[in-house]
Amino acid sequence: MIKKTYYVTPKGELHETEIEGHQLNSFKIKANHEEYMKIQQAIEKLRSQKYVQQHDFFSTNHFDEKEVDSHRDWTDNAIYDLYYLVHQLGTPETKAQIEQMGVLDALNTHTRK
Numbered sequence: 501m502i503k504k505t506y507y508v509t510p511k512g513e514l515h516e517t518e519i520e521g522h523q524l525n526s527f528k529i530k531a532n533h534e535e536y537m538k539i540q541q542a543i544e545k546l547r548s549q550k551y552v553q554q555h556d557f558f559s560t561n562h563f564d565e566k567e568v569d570s571h572r573d574w575t576d577n578a579i580y581d582l583y584y585l586v587h588q589l590g591t592p593e594t595k596a597q598i599e600q601m602g603v604l605d606a607l608n609t610h611t612r613k
Contacts, residue, residue, distance in 0.1 A: 503530040506528075583604055
């Protein structure tokens with residue numbers, strides 16, 4: 501399968517070209533159509549959680565520690581999955597950048613108990 505180059509921004513956007521002069525650093529990946537769809541799904545999964553959190557201000561669930569912990573764990577797992585995919589599909593520079601950030605190890609410690 502043919503792989504194309506994409507850039508993943510911290511805001512969860514996928515671009516076919518690098519955004520010049522943009523303040524946010526992007527991760528360069530190489531992905532075929534199936535891999536592209538997996539990364540899109542991981543991004544959408546995270547966006548769906550943000551939407552729920554932003555529009556649920558008056559829920560008493562915020563005071564239920566077990567509920568809050570389950571939301572936090574869900575979010576941590578979703579972030580880990582996305583970073584893992586970006587690392588797996590990333591260029592050598594992207595892989596090195598993620599490894600230097602230590603994000604996979606940190607998230608793995610908290611989410612994969």
